[in-house]
Amino acid sequence: MKLIIAIIRSERLNEVLEALYRAEVRGLTISPVRGHGGEVEQVETYRGTRVKVGLQDKMRLEIGVSEPFVEATVNAILESARTGEVGDGKVFVLPVESVYRIRTGERDEAAVTPQAPGAPV
Amino acid sequence: MKLIIAIIRSERLNEVLEALYRAEVRGLTISPVRGHGGEVEQVETYRGTRVKVGLQDKMRLEIGVSEPFVEATVNAILESARTGEVGDGKVFVLPVESVYRIRTGERDEAAVTPQAPGAPV
Amino acid sequence: MKLIIAIIRSERLNEVLEALYRAEVRGLTISPVRGHGGEVEQVETYRGTRVKVGLQDKMRLEIGVSEPFVEATVNAILESARTGEVGDGKVFVLPVESVYRIRTGERDEAAVTPQAPGAPV
Amino acid sequence: MILQADAGGAVPISAGDTAWLLVSTALVLLMTPALGFFYGGLVRSKNMLNTLMMSFASLGVVTVAWAAIGFSLAFAPGNAWLGGAGHAFLVGVGVEGGAWGPTPHLLYAAYQGSFAIITAALISGAVVERMRFGPYLSFIFLWSIAVYAPVARWVWGGGWLGTLGALDFAGGTVVHINAAVAAVVAALVVGSRRDYGRAALLPHNVSFVLLGTGLLWFGWFGFNGGSALAANGTAALAFVNTLLAPAATLVCWMLLDAFRERNITAVGAATGIVVGLVGITPAAGFVSPASAMALGALVAFPSYFAILHRPRTRLDDSLDVFAAHGLGGITGALLVGVFAEKAWGGKEGLLFGNPGQLWTQAVAVVASAAYSALATWLLLKLISLVTPLRRPDHEEARGLDLVQHGEEAYTRGEGAVLVQPR
Amino acid sequence: MILQADAGGAVPISAGDTAWLLVSTALVLLMTPALGFFYGGLVRSKNMLNTLMMSFASLGVVTVAWAAIGFSLAFAPGNAWLGGAGHAFLVGVGVEGGAWGPTPHLLYAAYQGSFAIITAALISGAVVERMRFGPYLSFIFLWSIAVYAPVARWVWGGGWLGTLGALDFAGGTVVHINAAVAAVVAALVVGSRRDYGRAALLPHNVSFVLLGTGLLWFGWFGFNGGSALAANGTAALAFVNTLLAPAATLVCWMLLDAFRERNITAVGAATGIVVGLVGITPAAGFVSPASAMALGALVAFPSYFAILHRPRTRLDDSLDVFAAHGLGGITGALLVGVFAEKAWGGKEGLLFGNPGQLWTQAVAVVASAAYSALATWLLLKLISLVTPLRRPDHEEARGLDLVQHGEEAYTRGEGAVLVQPR
Amino acid sequence: MILQADAGGAVPISAGDTAWLLVSTALVLLMTPALGFFYGGLVRSKNMLNTLMMSFASLGVVTVAWAAIGFSLAFAPGNAWLGGAGHAFLVGVGVEGGAWGPTPHLLYAAYQGSFAIITAALISGAVVERMRFGPYLSFIFLWSIAVYAPVARWVWGGGWLGTLGALDFAGGTVVHINAAVAAVVAALVVGSRRDYGRAALLPHNVSFVLLGTGLLWFGWFGFNGGSALAANGTAALAFVNTLLAPAATLVCWMLLDAFRERNITAVGAATGIVVGLVGITPAAGFVSPASAMALGALVAFPSYFAILHRPRTRLDDSLDVFAAHGLGGITGALLVGVFAEKAWGGKEGLLFGNPGQLWTQAVAVVASAAYSALATWLLLKLISLVTPLRRPDHEEARGLDLVQHGEEAYTRGEGAVLVQPR
Numbered sequence A, B, C: 001m002k003l004i005i006a007i008i009r010s011e012r013l014n015e016v017l018e019a020l021y022r023a024e025v026r027g028l029t030i031s032p033v034r035g036h037g038g039e040v041e042q043v044e045t046y047r048g049t050r051v052k053v054g055l056q057d058k059m060r061l062e063i064g065v066s067e068p069f070v071e072a073t074v075n076a077i078l079e080s081a082r083t084g085e086v087g088d089g090k091v092f093v094l095p096v097e098s099v100y101r102i103r104t105g106e107r108d109e110a111a112v113t114p115q116a117p118g119a120p121v
Numbered sequence D, E, F: 001m002i003l004q005a006d007a008g009g010a011v012p013i014s015a016g017d018t019a020w021l022l023v024s025t026a027l028v029l030l031m032t033p034a035l036g037f038f039y040g041g042l043v044r045s046k047n048m049l050n051t052l053m054m055s056f057a058s059l060g061v062v063t064v065a066w067a068a069i070g071f072s073l074a075f076a077p078g079n080a081w082l083g084g085a086g087h088a089f090l091v092g093v094g095v096e097g098g099a100w101g102p103t104p105h106l107l108y109a110a111y112q113g114s115f116a117i118i119t120a121a122l123i124s125g126a127v128v129e130r131m132r133f134g135p136y137l138s139f140i141f142l143w144s145i146a147v148y149a150p151v152a153r154w155v156w157g158g159g160w161l162g163t164l165g166a167l168d169f170a171g172g173t174v175v176h177i178n179a180a181v182a183a184v185v186a187a188l189v190v191g192s193r194r195d196y197g198r199a200a201l202l203p204h205n206v207s208f209v210l211l212g213t214g215l216l217w218f219g220w221f222g223f224n225g226g227s228a229l230a231a232n233g234t235a236a237l238a239f240v241n242t243l244l245a246p247a248a249t250l251v252c253w254m255l256l257d258a259f260r261e262r263n264i265t266a267v268g269a270a271t272g273i274v275v276g277l278v279g280i281t282p283a284a285g286f287v288s289p290a291s292a293m294a295l296g297a298l299v300a301f302p303s304y305f306a307i308l309h310r311p312r313t314r315l316d317d318s319l320d321v322f323a324a325h326g327l328g329g330i331t332g333a334l335l336v337g338v339f340a341e342k343a344w345g346g347k348e349g350l351l352f353g354n355p356g357q358l359w360t361q362a363v364a365v366v367a368s369a370a371y372s373a374l375a376t377w378l379l380l381k382l383i384s385l386v387t388p389l390r391r392p393d394h395e396e397a398r399g400l401d402l403v404q405h406g407e408e409a410y411t412r413g414e415g416a417v418l419v420q421p422r
């Protein structure tokens, strides 16, 4: 079990989702974040107040996958999220000790394997 | 030390918070997220533009707990967040190397043990 | 490789960002969260509806760093985020198995080492 | 807005009076979108569009109902209970002046229509976040014909309450009590929100509540001031009282909040303003400015305490339509009987030696409330025989915007995928 | 808004008519900010300020253009095609009444100016989220002089279309068709948004769309009602038709949505209201209330289906200016030729035995559309010779608010660091 | 808004003039909520409700103060410095016309009151995000009586500045300079925000800033146009100048932004519009349309550069009340002395051979500024003896909405738990 955390450009989200879909990733969770990296800073002006905004809007993906899927998932993200410009983001792979599916209480592999709602538990 | 990450239905948040309270979990952090899983997709229409929204609003909880509390915490979440319908969410348990309480600089167990503000450090 | 997750007071964000900058941390990702800890709860009233809001606005930082930087980074956060009042937050250090820089596909150390956009890969 | 039957010869148009009635009509029409924002800010964001649409749709549905038959039932020649069908589809309604004053008949019909529109929309505050949209549309369509038009007839159209001598300058009974009683009935028939009383259901955008309040107050100057149907001293009196009374209510409400809650709330201030506006509505052209201020201060009390108490009851009148419009309207309608003065355009009230007026006012309050309750109940039961009034609980949990309108009020389009053309 | 040449003797001012024209001018001027919110709610939040500014800026740039020369070209003595420079910089425009009525000349100029302002702003809906702001400003400045003023001349300023007998009460051709055709041309010349047709580009704030709609409708009462240039029966008729027609369109649109989409959408309702308002504009003071309702219902159809279809085409008329204002305007302008009645202030239309009027209407539609298309194309090409009309794609992706205005509409200031004074 | 003492015989009411004054009063009253949104959009979201309430509360508190005694002090018979108590609680104020014109006395009192309300609210822009709400309420209550009423007396109520011949059409001195000087004093006495100059304090919702701007401009037509107190040529002139001048300011401001900052900002455009409106206020009914445009362009400069510079000073006039209203008002008040023309309703100014007028204008500016500064300082010191003006720093950090009002402007109710009834 691994947890893959990816920080990507917001505007690449749809491409990444599609790529993940093709990689047979069925469950994931996303949230909007702001990131700081090597990109140039934006200057904004509000009346006399001038500010440097060093944070860019990014999208964060969190995907729990079982070992055999890790590589495919990471590759899907790397390929679909890339523009080649600074600011494309990062992917982190974290170890996970256990995963549960809340609906059924299933653990680990079973918890992240897609499963029809009415199927026997 | 473990970090428990739970993705739950937004509308179960209050029940989960109560259950965690009863399980003596005193510290946690939440954020709104959107998730994709086995749920049916929503179709939205804005004038002639028809879109499929495959993401549902969910709530993400992040709870650092010391080993003896892990099981109780996970169980509290599993029970309180369950509705039995597809989309109830997942719980991930991640290993943590160290935890610090910013206010005092305390580490690990001490950092997540509730403590009166005025108590000697 | 470690992933440092810090929950801090929103109003200390700028100080923390500065401290991290001085600690030579160049990449990080932040998101607004709400946290529950030892702080007193706020009571709000909307017409006849009175509610207790046990969650405070916090900021969450996520920073991937290579081993030699962990201590400096944690210390920078601990010092800059501290006010001494209850509610200053926590820092978690998590193990990471691998990191990728999306733009270049670089792995691990290389992925989090700042690098000029035009530099040879 | 004094009643009249159709008069004989055409009255010539006065440009000044017509200008004011044109403006007043526009102002009252603005109140319906304003109400949408007042109500919409108070609900959760997943129901924002549904709540807004409950108001905006009234501008379509009730307008059509009013032009088709409502105006005729209320104001065409007929009897003390109902007008005839003589002005159905606005037939015979031209641009000459008449018994209502030196302003075009058609404009008078539209001005009255603008009251019907907002009255229907007011009811929605009691059933937000749960009622199905289709049945709601049918309901307000029918309600404006079967409930609003008759009550308007009775009070303003030459009907029995007007003849009895009941004073209602701009709609304490016709608009506010009428809508508020209907709201309570609707809340009871439709039932509570599934999480009412268990979860904290908080306003998603208090700024919008205040935006709605500001625009409502602005529009209300046309509501009350325009009810003089001319740009004269009465219009000025009604207008100024519409400034003074809510100001007094607002001050009173802030003091109550400060002493009881230690916090002067913005939602409270908005509510107080609306309550003051409701309270002065039946009285605006009949009482002195000083009385208007007294009335404004007094009207704060019943509503303030009712609103504090209501969430502890099982009545999910979600946005407190009854506490604000019902109690405000009743208090105002009764206080007309106390403060009215002949010298300021009304008849003498209790304070000026005519206790009988208070009694007449009470009759008008009870009659309109009783009819509204009964008829609203019947209409809703009727509709519920044809189609359910609510969605299943799990859909209500997702929010009516998605489930009923297929839209979200606020979206960043994350993860939305274009569907190819059918 | 009937045309006239400058008359001889000064006409005395009527306070009532002047009051209404003052109010109407203010109402029309409010429509431009309202349009900003209508449009702004429909774009993504990263382009909100740019979209709002496209409307607000028109209040600056076009006002100056109108005062400098536009008014003169449209309404000063001249020929059937263009006015002279006699009223440039409002020289010779005083506060006496004249051929336009018993209202101050200056006020008449401002009232007409308020139409020029919103017409220019309407075009922006076709080029939002991509056009550079500087070229946009130059464009609307020039467009209001070179396109709006001549067409206004033709129809209202004593020009050839007016002489021909074309009926356009408040701007079906001059305002809506004119702007909509310009919008299509602008969308073509500027080109599609980089992600048009590929990504889901969703409205960031539908509440704002409805806020804009409410304020637009409110303002439109001055747009149509004020076009009578007096507080008289015609004003009342135009006003009431401006309530009835869009109400009918709204009901129709909701039914279409319900039957075709199974969801009554809020964006749809807002669109329907605007289409109804556009449709009744050329007809407001010429048709009976019943005809207005019929017209309102009919006008829904072409726009409804065009809006469904447009996103599948390659024409990125982003906010459907053509489907709403173009088709609405054309349908309305033609239906005037059908429903107009002498008894209600117009000339007889097709239904009343005068099929020729329909033909005259068609000529006006085609003439204004053709001129607008040609002149708009020339202007934009001219500007694009001097400076590019767009920003590079990666800047468009970041959003025009940041890239063009150096601001964000909604910010929490996270991680923003003060820059020390220069 | 020319001054007068109470006249002898009652003047008959003119419907047309009354219609316009009714509308103008409503328009000016709308400006106070509008100001709330203009100011509210500029603060951080945690202080939104507090900022809105600072405006809305003025509609309660100042209205009551005005009716109780303010109007009497300003306009009842008395001397050149202050009126008597003859009209306290509006006693003796009826619905007849009088020296102010053929409009109801009561309406005149309300119209003047609407100016007092917004003037007090304007001050709040200098103390947002930190001042306690209770002391603020006491302050504006007292200020409207002790500062606003006297200055209104001097200029418009038959007082010494009016007698001296100072021209102030709609409130350059009485409203804008008066409020702006009070704002500076308030900012100094209350002190800076705890993080002023250290953190980036950014507008949380620029859309609301523009919404406020749009509604302010709309209301300002009643502010300036209504100050003619009749629907006549002067009203038309004042109205049209209120369109032309801010349009010129807006264009000027955008050009300054474009050349100095390379970005035309939306907050800048909103500010420019307000500055133009302020500038034309004292001049609206006295100068030609062409002069109005010149004045509008000129008034941009001092405010533009002052606003750029202010954040580098230690004066936390948070929303630049002085730079916008103070400098705009002073520039406008002085330029009246330059551009005024007898032919357009004023007296001759410098350009028309009467340099003395400029001097009179300067006296009026200095006198009202000096009095306002002194009296404001005294009032605030007085209040601060009774109760602190601010909350402790850590509460300010949490935001005044929570700490002062117990509410949040925008909430999703996450983790909020119902508290059971007391």
Ligand SMILES: Nc1ncnc2c1ncn2[C@@H]1O[C@H](COP(=O)(O)OP(=O)(O)O)[C@@H](O)[C@H]1O
Pocket (backbone or CB within 6 Å): A007, A034, A035, A036, A037, A038, A039, A056, A058, A085, A086, A087, A088, A089, A090, C026, C027, C028, C029, C030, C062, C063, C064, C065, C101, C102, C103, C112
């Ligand atoms: N060390 C890090 N830890 C967490 N997030 C990071 C880190 N480095 C970069 N990021 C995230 O990735 C985004 C892009 O990184 P950046 O360094 O700008 O570009 P690139 O990866 O192309 O060199 C940042 O905005 C930030 O959100």
Ligand SMILES: Nc1ncnc2c1ncn2[C@@H]1O[C@H](COP(=O)(O)OP(=O)(O)O)[C@@H](O)[C@H]1O
Pocket (backbone or CB within 6 Å): A026, A027, A028, A029, A030, A062, A063, A064, A065, A101, A102, A103, A112, B007, B034, B035, B036, B037, B038, B039, B056, B058, B085, B086, B087, B088, B089, B090
């Ligand atoms: N593999 C995963 N990684 C991260 N989040 C997931 C994963 N699978 C599901 N989720 C989250 O859990 C939510 C519910 O999951 P879903 O598969 O729809 O239901 P269920 O767990 O009941 O089968 C999703 O919306 C998503 O937020």
Ligand SMILES: Nc1ncnc2c1ncn2[C@@H]1O[C@H](COP(=O)(O)OP(=O)(O)O)[C@@H](O)[C@H]1O
Pocket (backbone or CB within 6 Å): B026, B027, B028, B029, B030, B062, B063, B064, B065, B101, B102, B103, B112, C007, C034, C035, C036, C037, C038, C039, C056, C058, C085, C086, C087, C088, C089, C090
């Ligand atoms: N065990 C925990 N897991 C996750 N987040 C926590 C935990 N404990 C505290 N937090 C976060 O840290 C914030 C501050 O913690 P709190 O206990 O109030 O203060 P302190 O750390 O000063 O004792 C909380 O609001 C919450 O967001």
